Amino acid sequence: GQQVMQIPQYQHVQEGEDFTTYCNSSTTLSNIQWYKQRPGGHPVFLIQLVKSGEVKKQKRLTFQFGEAKKNSSLHITATQTTDVGTYFCAGLGGFFSSGSARQLTFGSGTQLTVLP
């Protein structure tokens, strides 16, 4: 089945440093989504990338989708303490053989700690 790998598992940075998390899928994806989960909270949708090679920005966050639609990255410039949390990528694959709803496969997440 579809697998989505994410690295690193943990990242500690000083406030102001940059941060990047990478996501790789074993299969070509229809799209990729990114979520942030604060400690004790639930995943919150950040963005969706659909097109090959797509790059989207949200303030200090830059999201990229690879040309082959199998990998993606999230880069945060000049991290702040409010960026603390676990960032998950989630790949949307193809349809089940039965034709039922497509499912998201989540990466293992990258837990970001920002030291003040």
Next chain:
Amino acid sequence: GAVVSQHPSWVICKSGTSVKIECRSLDFQATTMFWYRQFPKQSLMLMATSNEGSKATYEQGVEKDKFLINHASLTLSTLTVTSAHPEDSSFYICSARIRGFDQTQYFGPGTRLLVL
């Protein structure tokens, strides 16, 4: 918009009892809802996909007789953990997808289950 609620947020029960968790889309119709389980410091694992008016599709390794899913309306899906045991203790999160072509999933706040 696109708010998903879950009830209860916390539940502690004795081993052998059944627990029902509700997932509601508050301001939209959700033809498809998803149930995930998340263990501490781990990623979200999809348990089942719930389609309104039809039987849920369970992921491999998830016992459908243990985790009963009912999606009786376009705004409500329920997950019942039957005869719960301590190993069922986890964070259960539902998500819902807005009717239509948008593949974004909106997550509920989750339910923490502790089975004693």
